[in-house]
Amino acid sequence: MRTAFYAPMKPADDPVPSGDRTFAQLILRALEAGGHDTRVASRLKTWRAAPEDLPQAHAAAQVEAERITGGWEADGWRPDVWVTYHLYHKAPDWIGPAVADHFAIPYVVLEASRAPKRQTGPWAYGFAAADAALQRADAVGAIHRADAGCLEPVLPPDVLHLFPPFLDATPFLKPRPSRPGEGPVRLLAVGMMRPGDKEASYRVLAEALAQVMDLDWELTLVGDGSSRESLTPLFPADRCRFAGALPPEALPQQYLCHDVFVWPAIREAFGFVFLEAQASGLAVAGGATFGVPDIVEDGLTGLLSSEGDAGALAASLRRLILDRRLRTAMGEAARARILARHDLGAGASRLDALLHAAQKHYLGVRTRL
Template identity: 45%
Template sequence: MKLAFYAPMKSPDHPVPSGDRRMGRLLRSALEMAGFEVTLASGLRSFDGKGDPAFQAAVKTQGAKEAAELIRKWRDRPDDAPDGWFTYHLYHKAPDWIGPEVCRALDIPYIVAEASHAPKRARGDWQTGFEAAAAAIASARIVFHMTTLDGACLKPLMSPGNALVMLPPFIDIDTYLERAVPVDTAAAMAAAGGRRGVKTLLSVAMMRGGDKMMSYRQLGESLARLGGDDWQLLVVGGGEKRPEVEAALAPLGGRAVFLGAMTPEQVPAWYDMADLYVWPAHGEAYGMAFLEAEGCGLPVVAGNIRGVPDVVRDGETGLLTPPGDAAAFADAVEILLRDDDRRRAMGEKAREFVRRERTIARAAALLKSHIGGVL
């Protein structure tokens, strides 16, 4: 069975890495593991982060053009036509102007994953995208939601007979670890000004504006409340906002150690050597790095926000704190830093959680069951 795959937020072939691109690639791999023949239908990026009506109108026009070309191509060559259309990450800032048109014309099912619906955007700069995304979601035969919160928001849009299915965030942990490369973490840490013989906190995140920058600010505010000099924070990441990140973490003094940007293959070595993963997760949909850290046996302290509870089990694989509560975040870090037994137990639970419940094989089986039934 053939599936056309499209990601209006960011194509899985986009050159800039991100958690969104990573999940898009994982979903495509999971669909292939499930036995579907997957073809990337378009690389058109409809994402509008500024609320620009002119940009939205231009993308709508381009989307209609691409939809017409695909319809013409597949009508001329029906043997190449897909049996269904799968859109990943659909919402008001990244509507799908292609898939619904193609599905109506070819009479094939429209399927979406990680859709979201925010009624507060019904008016304002993203009204056009909001209306298009809502109509697309309502037309979908299956809507896979990846967080409990998204599921509750999407439920009012579901048409009778269409399915709303929880597809929890997942990773291919075996492949991720197989691709890992050896890193002399002690030497690299020393070269960056880090210390041996102290407890080590770790954060892995791009240094960019918006939600990432807000998390870095919250991280600095929280960790500045910790006493003692027997710990350090290692920061893996790079980007145009590094000066602002350094300023946000300046209250930590020499306890903040900047390791710079790394390839995905280098990061597992740092998960292995750290004692605790910390990230406030301001504005995060759920956070792929949490699953990577947990899959490597590293417990987490994070903000209890949006989809984070769907990837971090509070009290089991880590501790979640109220969003933006610097004192609570600092207390949670302090608790786990001072309790070696509890921290190690959480690390083992985290590893088990990812390997038992958040594997690509489990996702593939769920996708096969639901999509196969519709097709």
């Protein structure tokens, strides 16, 4: 299919690393792997930190929609389907529905979040815009069950689909080096060190580690940001190494030379790091936040604890640090599960099926009109 792609929250080529950028890039790769002729329709970012700025974003989006339709009409390119990635009240999509209506094509949304409490109050403008886009959608892919539960009240069953996240597992599939039983268990955490939820995750991690100081472990922290200076003193210098921010190509080696991946996942949608760690064969100790339980099977590929519960996270770490067989078995199960359900090939197949479902729904709607 000729596919138009748009990410209103953050363009796929944004210079700032993030899970959103990574998933946008993977969606484009999945479209390519599925044989779809794909154009990035726009780089316009409608995400706004303050609700009063959304009307300005709306006006810019209207101009951009006219530019896109005029340009494609002029060069004779007509899309068969429009795909928008990551839609919610802070990043509405005014472009996709307008262009889809102009060309009379299906409209698809991947990763839509809906918080009913935003229906009134400062974010009502963005909430209404996001809801309007959802009502136009012919297929909506929710990346985890928590999002699907919030979308069910406003979307028909034939429009709402579960669309689990995926990654290209290839860089993470090198054999794990054998290691004697002696020496500290090597823990790994990966996350930006910035204010807000990421900083909160690091603080919960530090609190959990303080409760397992009687065990033999060492920790590598991969990430950097404005909160690093305030976070550094929370971690024991003799056991922790701050690796700083690393390029994506350096991460597979980090995963391979550690034994356990740990991340509290405060307010994480699902966390790409959990996919990467499991593809690398690491057992996980993490927070059971939003979509994390959808990609980490508690008791099989890792141990999950309630969000923000440092004591429970410490208990998970204690089990994995003390039981080498457990963490080895979980790491092996994790890699197998990623390859079966969350690799790029599986993602490309699911995406292709979603586009065809959208076409079927759109044709059905037009037939009834």
